[in-house]
Amino acid sequence: MWKTFRVTDGERTLPVTIRNYTGEDFASLIALQAECFPPPxxxxxxxxxxxxNEHVTRFPEGALCAEIEGRIVGSMTGLRIHSEQVVKHDWASITDDGYIRNHQSDGETLYVVDICVAPAYRQFGLGKWLMQSMYETVVHLGCDRLLGGGRMPGYRAVSDRLSPEQYVAQVVQGTLRDPVLTFLLRCGxxxxxxxxxxxxDEQSANYAALMEWRNPFKHI
Structure with missing residues (x-):
């Protein structure tokens, strides 16, 4: 994948390229992680x-980055799996601790391993553009869907009165707002x-919501 367009935060307009990352980008991607996930x-x-290296070797189509003015400011990674692998799983088991050595080249589900955007660029909608680009990958590869576990960082504050299912339902209805789940809903x-x-994940009380996007060309 390689596409170039312009994004805006309402004041500035900048050119962005979304493309597959390669070995030449490893240092920049690690620096991006440090920026997005600082101590503690x-x-x-x-x-x-x-x-x-496993990402770009096993499933290069699922290794995406966003680049602005020569700097990598966002990334998103996925792998292909079979639906039966989802029945009982956690992040570590479904992603092979992020190494994706369990990638199935004929898997009908594209599973999200990670998405991050540099804090200084989060007002440009890059997370949504990366998600859209992964949807395009789903369609291009003929997968059935994109799936991934969404953190629920607002849940712990209300966990004494709401079950996880009730919390997610209220976020869907718009009664509550969750920083991650509301973003994913806006992405479709x-x-x-x-x-x-x-x-x-203390904020989510260790729960996640499985969030899906179905390929509209395979589910008519």
């Missing part, structure tokens, strides 16, 4: 070169389930 987030959980993703112990 543990640095050992940032991408490392071995993981990134819809909840299809709840996963307990998805990640060690």
């Amino acid at each position: 987030f543990p640095s050992e959980l940032w991408w490392n070169e071995e993981q990134l 993703r819809m909840p299809v389930g709840i996963v307990a112990d998805y990640l060690e």
Whole structure:
């Protein structure tokens, strides 16, 4: 994939390129992770070169980055899986701890491993553009859907009175707003389930909402 267009934050308009990342981008991608996930987030959980090499070797179509004025300011990574792998899973098992060595080249589901955007560029809608580009990858490859676990960082504050299912339902209805789930809804993703112990994530009480986008050319 390689496409170039312009994005705006309402004041500035900048050219952006969304493309598949390669080995030449590894240092920039690791620096982007450090910028997006600063301490106290543990640095050992940032991408490392071995993981990134697996991404571009096993599934280069699912390795996307956003570049502005020569700088990588966003990235998104996925792998292909079979639907039965989703029945019971967490982030570590479904993504092979981010190494994607379990990638299935004929998998009908494209599963999101990670998405991040540099803080200084988050008002340009790059997250949504990366998501749209992964939808295009789903269509191009003839997959049935895009799927991924969405964090629920607003859930812990209301977990004493709402079940995870109730919380997600209220976010869908617009009664509550969640920083991650509301973004995914705006991107066209819809909840299809709840996963307990998805990640060690205090804000989400370790829950995630499985969020899906279906290929409209395969589900008429």
